[in-house]
Amino acid sequence: MKICVLNCSPKNELSLTLQTVLYLQKWYQEKLDEDRFDIIPAFSGMVTDKIEEAVRKSDLIIMSGAVFHFDVHSSMGELLDMLTDNYYDLIKDKPVTFLSTSGMLGDTLAHNRFEIWAKRNDLKYINSLSLESSEILSPKGREELFCWFKYAKAMAEYYKERHIPKAKKQGRVVLLDTCENETFRISSAIKTAKQRFEDSGFETEIITLRDNNIRHCTGCQCCFSNRTCIFKDDWEKTFEKMYLDTDMIVYFGELHYGSLGNCYKTFLERHACLGRSGIEDEVIKSYFFILDEKSDREDIAAFKVNCETFDGLNCSYLSDVCEIGNNEKMQELYDKMTIAYNSDIMPQNGFLKNGIRNGFAKVAAGVKNRCPGDYSYFKKIGCYDTIPASPHVQWLDNAEDARRDREARLIPYKMTLLHLEGIPAITERRKNKGISVIKRQKAAARGLDLTKPELS
Numbered sequence: 001m002k003i004c005v006l007n008c009s010p011k012n013e014l015s016l017t018l019q020t021v022l023y024l025q026k027w028y029q030e031k032l033d034e035d036r037f038d039i040i041p042a043f044s045g046m047v048t049d050k051i052e053e054a055v056r057k058s059d060l061i062i063m064s065g066a067v068f069h070f071d072v073h074s075s076m077g078e079l080l081d082m083l084t085d086n087y088y089d090l091i092k093d094k095p096v097t098f099l100s101t102s103g104m105l106g107d108t109l110a111h112n113r114f115e116i117w118a119k120r121n122d123l124k125y126i127n128s129l130s131l132e133s134s135e136i137l138s139p140k141g142r143e144e145l146f147c148w149f150k151y152a153k154a155m156a157e158y159y160k161e162r163h164i165p166k167a168k169k170q171g172r173v174v175l176l177d178t179c180e181n182e183t184f185r186i187s188s189a190i191k192t193a194k195q196r197f198e199d200s201g202f203e204t205e206i207i208t209l210r211d212n213n214i215r216h217c218t219g220c221q222c223c224f225s226n227r228t229c230i231f232k233d234d235w236e237k238t239f240e241k242m243y244l245d246t247d248m249i250v251y252f253g254e255l256h257y258g259s260l261g262n263c264y265k266t267f268l269e270r271h272a273c274l275g276r277s278g279i280e281d282e283v284i285k286s287y288f289f290i291l292d293e294k295s296d297r298e299d300i301a302a303f304k305v306n307c308e309t310f311d312g313l314n315c316s317y318l319s320d321v322c323e324i325g326n327n328e329k330m331q332e333l334y335d336k337m338t339i340a341y342n343s344d345i346m347p348q349n350g351f352l353k354n355g356i357r358n359g360f361a362k363v364a365a366g367v368k369n370r371c372p373g374d375y376s377y378f379k380k381i382g383c384y385d386t387i388p389a390s391p392h393v394q395w396l397d398n399a400e401d402a403r404r405d406r407e408a409r410l411i412p413y414k415m416t417l418l419h420l421e422g423i424p425a426i427t428e429r430r431k432n433k434g435i436s437v438i439k440r441q442k443a444a445a446r447g448l449d450l451t452k453p454e455l456s
């Protein structure tokens with residue numbers, strides 16, 4: 001496969017994102033000798049001859065860039081516009097994706113802009129990835145990067161052939177009908193989805209929320225201490241069916257003023273008895289899949305933003321929004337999910353959605369000095385025996401110091417590159433697979449940890 005990376009970072013050679021790209025290049029070019037992997041400087045915001053030539057030859061375009069002021073860097077914004085305004089024929093059939101490193105203070109806007117740019121221009125959009133800049137320094141972060149890259153490559157291949165992807169191992173998909181009343185369009189979309197996932201080799205289950213007796217949360221807070229709701233209705237059964245051993249969830253529903261319907265909201269509110277952290281990392285990935293005739297474009301746009309909130313609550317990992325009606329797009333979405341599943345995309349390290357989406361909780365927890373350099377990791381592998389550790393972020397008062405500081409920051413990344421041995425190990429995607437979240441949380445309230453093997 002011919003991969004073309006457009007390096008849109010204003011720091012050029014001193015870019016952290018470029019280091020991330022170099023990891024990928026090393027794995028795939030040097031170690032596996034598998035791909036042609038060109039890295040093209042693209043900071044000027046112009047489509048140079050070099051860019052034009054590399055893009056023309058490529059099977060997959062990766063924009064690599066930094067997040068500045070929540071959005072893509074201005075030069076990358078210019079480049080995107082120029083590509084679609086003046087070079088549309090060049091890129092219209094090319095799968096495109098975006099890789100960024102950021103301080104994770106808010107990179108959603110950047111990835112949203114990229115997604116909207118790609119989708120509005122009817123390009124072959126592949127879900128992008130944002131890594132917290134120091135994450136590539138840890139094996140976990142590299143694992144995430146690797147799985148995303150596997151996914152991006154597999155998607156580029158899929159766009160060529162459009163074959164139904166077969167699931168690598170048997171998984172379980174839940175198709176969740178969140179509508180308050182039965183609607184023909186949604187029921188038939190669910191049937192098609194069921195067929196498509198089964199053709200790929202998945203076990204599927206349809207859950208129709210309205211058929212379950214789920215009472216409204218009254219906010220009594222009894223569950224706060226013992227994690228047990230006072231209501232004995234169908235919530236627990238429905239929750240278990242939805243999450244236990246489920247690999248993917250597809251939500252079907254109508255929009256209610258830019259949000260999902262009341263049936264779903266009622267169900268969701270009852271998750272309170274698990275505590276916010278209760279279902280973290282339990283669901284691998286889910287797609288929001290909507291819509292009905294009543295919804296207008298504004299609602300859809302708002303819903304995409306609101307999905308962030310649903311993500312936070314549901315901890316979904318790889319989400320997308322699709323309008324019911326366009327059969328081809330719907331099937332593409334199911335296939336994308338299967339490819340993501342096959343690529344071992346993991347929930348542990350972050351969120352990969354229509355961009356990233358690091359849940360707010362993780363963002364809050366992760367706000368730290370921007371350049372800690374994962375000191376202990378590098379200390380362990382001996383980097384600092386010969387090279388002094390990069391100093392933590394300091395106030396610098398001149399440009400020369402700033403340049404030296406940027407160079408120093410790159411040292412751990414460069415050392416990591418030297419120490420790379422093959423492809424990272426892939427860990428189990430779900431840490432607590434097979435363990436009921438409800439039982440786990442109830443046990444936790446009694447001081448027990450069901451995730452320890454001897455107790456489960």
Ligand SMILES: Cc1cc2nc3c(=O)[nH]c(=O)nc-3n(C[C@H](O)[C@H](O)[C@H](O)COP(=O)(O)O)c2cc1C
Nearest residue numbers: 009015016017066067068069070101102103104105
């Ligand atoms: C002026 C400026 C603005 C930034 N704004 C954001 C931001 O809004 N959100 C974020 O997550 N990171 C932000 N960052 C952090 C960068 O995205 C991060 O350092 C990234 O790794 C730089 O990538 P590069 O080295 O490839 O250019 C900002 C950095 C700078 C210098």
